[in-house]
Amino acid sequence: MAAEQTAIRRIMVALDASESSLSALHNAVDLAARLGAQLIGLYVEDINLLRLAQLPIAHEVSAFSQTLRRLDGLDLERQFRDDAARVHRAILNICAERNVPCRFEVFRGLVAAELLAAAAQADLMVVGKIGRSYSGTKRIGSITRMIVSRRTGLTLILQSGALLTILPVVLLYDGSPQARKSLAVAAHLARAPQGRLTVFVVADNRQDARRFETEVLEYLQVYELGAEFRLLVRDALAGIAQRIRLESAGPVVIPCGAQEQEGEQLCALISEISNPVLLVR
Incomplete structure (x- = not known):
C-alpha cells in the first residue's frame, strides 16, 4: 500500500468562550505550531437566540442562582460582543506565544450551518465536545453532533482538558x-x-x-x-x-x-x- 500524504495548512477552530472550546483552542494552536499551519478562529452569533429574545414570553434561568429573568435582545448582543472580544484576545495571545499565523472571524446565523460553510475552506476543523454546558455532562453537544454527522474532511473533537500529546x-x-x-x-x-x-x-x-x-x-x-x-x-x-x-x-x-x-x-x-x-x- 503506497504512503499517502495528508497536508494540513489551514486549521479552523470553532469558539464560543466555553471552557471546552478554549481548551480546543490551545490544542489547535499546538497542532498548528507542529504542522506549520495557519489558525482560523471562528465565532458565530446564534441568530436563533436573537430571534427568541424578540418574543415577549422568552425568559432565561441563571445556571448559578436558578432565578428567572427576561431574555433581553440588547443584553444578548452585548454578550456576543464581549465573548467575541475575549476569544479574539485569547487567539492573539496564544498564537503570538507560539509564533502561529492566525486570523479571527465573526459570523451571525445558524451556528452549525455557519461552521460547516466556513470549515469547507479548512483542512482540519477543531471543535469542543460539549460547548456551553453547565450540567456536567460529558456527552456530545448538539452543534458538534451535527458537525460529526455532516462534515467531510478532517474533524477533531476535544473534551475540555484532553491533550493531543498523550500517547499512544x-x-x-x-x-x-x-x-x-x-x-x-x-x-x-x-x-x-x-x-x-x-x-x-x-x-x-x-x-x-x-x-x-x-x-x-x-x-x-x-x-x-x-x-x-x-x-x-x-x-x-x-x-x-x-x-x-x-x-x-x-x-x-x-x-x-x-x-x-x-x-x-x-x-x-x-x-x-x-x-x-x-x-x-
Whole structure:
C-alpha cells in the first residue's frame, strides 16, 4: 500500500468562550505550531437566540442562582460582543506565544450551518465536545453532533482538558479507503518523540483482520514506525468504547463514511470516551 500524504495548512477552530472550546483552542494552536499551519478562529452569533429574545414570553434561568429573568435582545448582543472580544484576545495571545499565523472571524446565523460553510475552506476543523454546558455532562453537544454527522474532511473533537500529546495514538482500521487516509494521519501523529501507535483492527472475520493488519504493517515500514495490534472481530460499539478507555487516553483516529446513520453511531462512540477524536471522512 503506497504512503499517502495528508497536508494540513489551514486549521479552523470553532469558539464560543466555553471552557471546552478554549481548551480546543490551545490544542489547535499546538497542532498548528507542529504542522506549520495557519489558525482560523471562528465565532458565530446564534441568530436563533436573537430571534427568541424578540418574543415577549422568552425568559432565561441563571445556571448559578436558578432565578428567572427576561431574555433581553440588547443584553444578548452585548454578550456576543464581549465573548467575541475575549476569544479574539485569547487567539492573539496564544498564537503570538507560539509564533502561529492566525486570523479571527465573526459570523451571525445558524451556528452549525455557519461552521460547516466556513470549515469547507479548512483542512482540519477543531471543535469542543460539549460547548456551553453547565450540567456536567460529558456527552456530545448538539452543534458538534451535527458537525460529526455532516462534515467531510478532517474533524477533531476535544473534551475540555484532553491533550493531543498523550500517547499512544489509537487507530480504528477497517480496510476502507477512509481507513487508509486515517492511517496516514495516525502515523503522522504517532511520529512525535517516543511516539507509539495502537491499531484496533475492526473486521467481520479473523481472515480479514489478519489481512488488514498486514496492510498496516507494510505502510508503517515506510515511516520506520512500529505498532501494537488489537483484533476486534464483530465487536459491538460498546465493546470498542470500553477497549479504547482501557487502552489509552490519547487521540483516537476514526475513519467514517458519509451516511448520517453512521454519524449517529460515531456520536454515540464519542460520547462514551473522553479521548480526543479525529474523524477522517
